[in-house]
């Protein structure tokens with residue numbers, strides 16, 4: 375099939391078939407506003423580690439950039455509009471699946487050691503803790519998805535940890551989160567959202583308050599450590615950790631911090647020799663950390679900062695309205711006196727208007743600051759903390775998010791939308807710089 379560009383006002387092309395040779399993939403970009411569906415006609419194929427069902431059409435969400443890969447050959451049918459679609463035989467998939475096989479063997483070893491019992495070191499019963507690093511658009515999130523889905527297909531329940539606050543593949547951007555992956559990741563619905571453990575940072579870049587970012591990583595790691603200690607199976611299945619594409623200066627320092635905090639024992643470096651060498655040298659004194667260089671796929675689509683900003687907005691919108699725009703959020707009103715809003719590390723970014731009257735920006739980067747509700751909060755996202763007391767906010771995970779749609783200073787009322795009806799599960803809210811404007 376030749377490369378085609380069919381979006382941009384042109385009539386939708388008729389359904390078309392594509393025959394893929396073994397170990398090749400069809401790369402497809404879906405436009406933001408036109409539907410595409412795909413059907414497997416013959417053979418087997420997968421999208422980032424999740425197999426296409428043998429029968430029936432699979433809707434591909436708008437704005438997706440995907441590769442439909444086949445190990446043994448496949449015939450596909452596409453129906454709808456694409457921005458581009460082209461096949462490629464040059465993929466790093468064999469290298470990726472070999473990496474998966476090595477991780478799988480480590481999981482099996484950890485499980486067998488735990489079953490044997492006796493006096494064992496923690497590292498003997500710990501499965502692989504894989505951290506995937508690389509510059510922006512090197513395919514990190516995609517490789518994480520594949521490693522998780524292939525592991526889940528074999529019955530493991532690895533924990534996915536997402537440290538990429540810029541994009542947010544588990545929940546909205548601005549969060550550090552983790553969730554067990556119990557089955558291959560759904561092509562349409564993405565990462566399952568039943569049991570995520572979410573810590574709210576509240577900004578799309580760590581430079582705003584790197585100390586808070588580090589504290590939240592530590593809190594998440596501590597909670598996961600506790601969960602692993604009581605669950606040999608998930609400890610053997612290990613973790614797959616996705617990171618940000620910022621690999622220089624502070625970004626690099628945070629990567630080293632993440633490796634240490636989550637006790638990663640496998641570092642997969644995508645697409646940058648220099649980063650691989652730097653990390654290898656940095657961890658050489660530490661036992662049992664493998665730093666492995668992996669080829670980047672040429673299929674990974676480059677996204678500029680404007681596109682990323684837009685994607686962030688869509689992720690927030692999806693939280694309230696669903697991926698297929700099929701959910702209806704609930705609008706609600708609370709009195710100012712019924713909630714308390716805090717900012718973690720009130721220093722750097724907080725506008726003076728968001729600080730208590732007469733307060734100066736504080737120096738302690740992790741200090742908690744109570745903020746007055748003001749019209750500045752309109753269009754921003756607030757997180758609902760599980761904390762019982764304000765001083766527990768930084769060490770507590772969050773229950774979910776609300777989006778502020780109006781602030782009535784005179785009547786002292788805040789209007790918001792939430793995914794569920796009813797009262798807020800907590801009165802302690804965390805402010806953020808994340809905004810979303812309803813079109």
Ligand SMILES: Nc1ncnc2c1ncn2[C@@H]1O[C@H](COP(=O)(O)OP(=O)(O)OP(=O)(O)O)[C@@H](O)[C@H]1O
Nearest residue numbers: 439440441510511512513514515516619673674675
């Ligand atoms: N082989 C491929 N063919 C087509 N699209 C691909 C392929 N691999 C990845 N993509 C797409 O390219 C985009 C970028 O990939 P991905 O999100 O994995 O990169 P990343 O390194 O995690 O990016 P970031 O730096 O933002 O964290 C995604 O939309 C992904 O679906």
